[in-house]
Amino acid sequence: MSSKFVTRPDKLIFNNLVWDTVRKIPHGQVATYGQIAGLIQPPGGVKEQTYKAFGARWVGSAMASCPEDVPWHRVINAQGKISLRSTSGAGIQRELLESEGVNFDERGRINLKQYQWDGIESKPPNEKR
DNA sequence: TCCTTGACTCAGA
DNA sequence: CTCTGAGCCAAGG
Numbered sequence: 001m002s003s004k005f006v007t008r009p010d011k012l013i014f015n016n017l018v019w020d021t022v023r024k025i026p027h028g029q030v031a032t033y034g035q036i037a038g039l040i041q042p043p044g045g046v047k048e049q050t051y052k053a054f055g056a057r058w059v060g061s062a063m064a065s066c067p068e069d070v071p072w073h074r075v076i077n078a079q080g081k082i083s084l085r086s087t088s089g090a091g092i093q094r095e096l097l098e099s100e101g102v103n104f105d106e107r108g109r110i111n112l113k114q115y116q117w118d119g120i121e122s123k124p125p126n127e128k129r
Numbered sequence: 130t131c132c133t134t135g136a137c138t139c140a141g142a
Numbered sequence: 143c144t145c146t147g148a149g150c151c152a153a154g155g
Contacts (some may be wrong), residue, residue: 011153033137046151053138053150059152060136075136083136090136107144 010043013064017041025074028101029116029119030110032078033059073097080112 017040026033037055042048059075060083066072073096077083084090094104102115 028153037137051150055149056137057135058152060138064138066136072136077136078138085136 010045012125013041014058015065018059018062019066020069022063022070022075024070025071025117028046028115029117030074030097030102030112031117032076032080032112033057033083034078035117044075046098071096074100076110080110080116081108 003008018036021036021040023033033056033096036059037051042051042055056078061069063072064076073093082090082093084093094108097110102110
Protein backbone atom coordinates (compact mmCIF):
# COMPACT_ATOMS: atom_id res chain seq x y z
CA MET A 1 0.00 0.00 0.00
CA SER A 2 1.80 2.85 -1.18
CA SER A 3 0.15 3.97 -4.29
CA LYS A 4 -2.99 5.81 -3.51
CA PHE A 5 -2.65 6.88 0.02
CA VAL A 6 -2.33 10.52 -0.79
CA THR A 7 -4.07 11.80 -3.81
CA ARG A 8 -3.84 15.46 -3.06
CA PRO A 9 -0.96 16.25 -0.69
CA ASP A 10 -1.34 19.92 -1.39
CA LYS A 11 -4.84 19.89 -0.12
CA LEU A 12 -3.88 17.94 2.94
CA ILE A 13 -1.08 20.36 3.58
CA PHE A 14 -3.43 23.25 3.20
CA ASN A 15 -5.87 21.72 5.62
CA ASN A 16 -3.09 20.95 8.00
CA LEU A 17 -1.91 24.54 7.82
CA VAL A 18 -5.41 25.74 8.53
CA TRP A 19 -5.78 23.52 11.54
CA ASP A 20 -2.35 24.47 12.77
CA THR A 21 -3.16 28.15 12.42
CA VAL A 22 -6.46 27.73 14.19
CA ARG A 23 -4.68 25.94 16.99
CA LYS A 24 -2.47 28.98 17.25
CA ILE A 25 -5.41 31.16 18.17
CA PRO A 26 -5.06 32.16 21.82
CA HIS A 27 -7.76 31.62 24.35
CA GLY A 28 -10.46 34.22 24.45
CA GLN A 29 -9.82 35.39 20.93
CA VAL A 30 -11.32 34.67 17.55
CA ALA A 31 -10.19 34.78 13.96
CA THR A 32 -11.95 35.03 10.64
CA TYR A 33 -11.67 32.65 7.72
CA GLY A 34 -10.14 35.30 5.52
CA GLN A 35 -7.67 36.14 8.23
CA ILE A 36 -6.54 32.56 8.53
CA ALA A 37 -6.44 32.27 4.78
CA GLY A 38 -4.17 35.29 4.75
CA LEU A 39 -1.94 33.96 7.48
CA ILE A 40 -1.30 30.60 5.92
CA GLN A 41 0.29 30.15 2.56
CA PRO A 42 -1.77 29.04 -0.41
CA PRO A 43 -0.91 25.82 -2.21
CA GLY A 44 1.33 26.12 -5.22
CA GLY A 45 -0.24 26.62 -8.58
CA VAL A 46 -3.13 28.65 -7.31
CA LYS A 47 -3.84 32.11 -8.58
CA GLU A 48 -3.91 34.98 -6.19
CA GLN A 49 -7.40 35.91 -7.19
CA THR A 50 -8.49 32.35 -6.75
CA TYR A 51 -7.05 32.15 -3.30
CA LYS A 52 -8.53 35.48 -2.41
CA ALA A 53 -11.95 34.39 -3.52
CA PHE A 54 -11.77 30.86 -2.22
CA GLY A 55 -9.11 30.88 0.47
CA ALA A 56 -11.64 31.58 3.13
CA ARG A 57 -13.96 29.02 1.68
CA TRP A 58 -11.25 26.40 1.60
CA VAL A 59 -10.63 27.10 5.24
CA GLY A 60 -14.24 26.45 6.01
CA SER A 61 -14.20 23.40 3.84
CA ALA A 62 -11.23 22.10 5.74
CA MET A 63 -13.06 22.86 8.94
CA ALA A 64 -15.84 20.61 7.80
CA SER A 65 -13.59 17.82 8.89
CA CYS A 66 -11.67 19.55 11.60
CA PRO A 67 -10.24 17.30 14.30
CA GLU A 68 -11.29 17.80 17.87
CA ASP A 69 -7.87 19.18 18.57
CA VAL A 70 -8.80 22.23 16.59
CA PRO A 71 -10.69 25.04 18.32
CA TRP A 72 -12.95 25.49 15.31
CA HIS A 73 -15.30 27.43 17.54
CA ARG A 74 -12.76 30.23 17.56
CA VAL A 75 -13.12 30.61 13.83
CA ILE A 76 -15.85 32.92 12.59
CA ASN A 77 -16.65 34.86 9.45
CA ALA A 78 -15.61 38.40 8.62
CA GLN A 79 -19.03 39.58 9.67
CA GLY A 80 -18.18 38.69 13.21
CA LYS A 81 -20.92 36.13 13.29
CA ILE A 82 -20.95 32.41 13.58
CA SER A 83 -20.98 30.74 10.23
CA LEU A 84 -22.21 27.23 10.23
CA ARG A 85 -24.15 25.20 7.77
CA SER A 86 -26.27 23.76 10.45
CA THR A 87 -27.66 25.39 13.50
CA SER A 88 -26.32 22.40 15.36
CA GLY A 89 -22.91 23.29 16.57
CA ALA A 90 -23.50 26.96 16.16
CA GLY A 91 -25.14 27.00 19.56
CA ILE A 92 -22.25 24.98 20.88
CA GLN A 93 -19.84 27.42 19.34
CA ARG A 94 -21.55 30.30 21.05
CA GLU A 95 -21.38 28.56 24.38
CA LEU A 96 -17.78 27.64 23.87
CA LEU A 97 -16.85 31.21 23.03
CA GLU A 98 -18.84 32.54 25.94
CA SER A 99 -17.06 30.05 28.11
CA GLU A 100 -13.80 31.59 26.95
CA GLY A 101 -14.93 35.06 27.86
CA VAL A 102 -16.18 36.22 24.49
CA ASN A 103 -19.30 38.29 24.72
CA PHE A 104 -21.99 38.15 22.11
CA ASP A 105 -24.32 40.81 20.84
CA GLU A 106 -28.01 40.45 21.10
CA ARG A 107 -27.94 39.40 17.50
CA GLY A 108 -25.28 36.81 18.20
CA ARG A 109 -22.53 38.98 16.86
CA ILE A 110 -19.01 39.29 18.23
CA ASN A 111 -17.06 42.49 18.55
CA LEU A 112 -14.18 41.70 16.28
CA LYS A 113 -12.47 44.93 17.20
CA GLN A 114 -12.14 43.55 20.65
CA TYR A 115 -11.87 39.83 20.16
CA GLN A 116 -10.35 39.47 16.74
CA TRP A 117 -7.04 37.70 16.98
CA ASP A 118 -4.38 40.37 16.84
CA GLY A 119 -1.66 37.77 16.65
CA ILE A 120 -1.36 38.46 13.00
CA GLU A 121 2.22 37.75 12.10
CA SER A 122 1.98 38.13 8.37
CA LYS A 123 -0.06 41.25 8.90
CA PRO A 124 -2.37 41.07 5.91
CA PRO A 125 -3.54 44.35 4.35
CA ASN A 126 -6.90 43.70 5.79
CA GLU A 127 -7.42 46.45 8.22
CA LYS A 128 -10.52 48.12 6.90
CA ARG A 129 -14.01 48.13 8.13
C1' DT B 130 -18.99 13.40 -16.99
C1' DC B 131 -22.35 16.89 -15.61
C1' DC B 132 -24.67 19.34 -12.03
C1' DT B 133 -25.34 21.36 -7.41
C1' DT B 134 -23.71 22.98 -3.29
C1' DG B 135 -20.45 25.44 -0.68
C1' DA B 136 -17.91 26.90 7.97
C1' DC B 137 -16.98 33.22 2.44
C1' DT B 138 -16.21 38.09 1.10
C1' DC B 139 -17.09 42.66 -0.89
C1' DA B 140 -19.90 46.21 -2.60
C1' DG B 141 -24.14 48.59 -3.15
C1' DA B 142 -28.85 50.24 -1.55
C1' DC C 143 -26.20 49.27 10.70
C1' DT C 144 -28.69 45.74 8.10
C1' DC C 145 -30.08 43.29 3.90
C1' DT C 146 -29.38 41.64 -0.87
C1' DG C 147 -26.82 40.34 -4.97
C1' DA C 148 -22.91 38.85 -7.48
C1' DG C 149 -18.35 36.38 -7.85
C1' DC C 150 -14.87 33.03 -7.53
C1' DC C 151 -13.29 27.97 -8.26
C1' DA C 152 -13.42 23.24 -6.34
C1' DA C 153 -15.11 18.96 -4.52
C1' DG C 154 -18.74 15.58 -3.97
C1' DG C 155 -22.89 12.85 -5.73
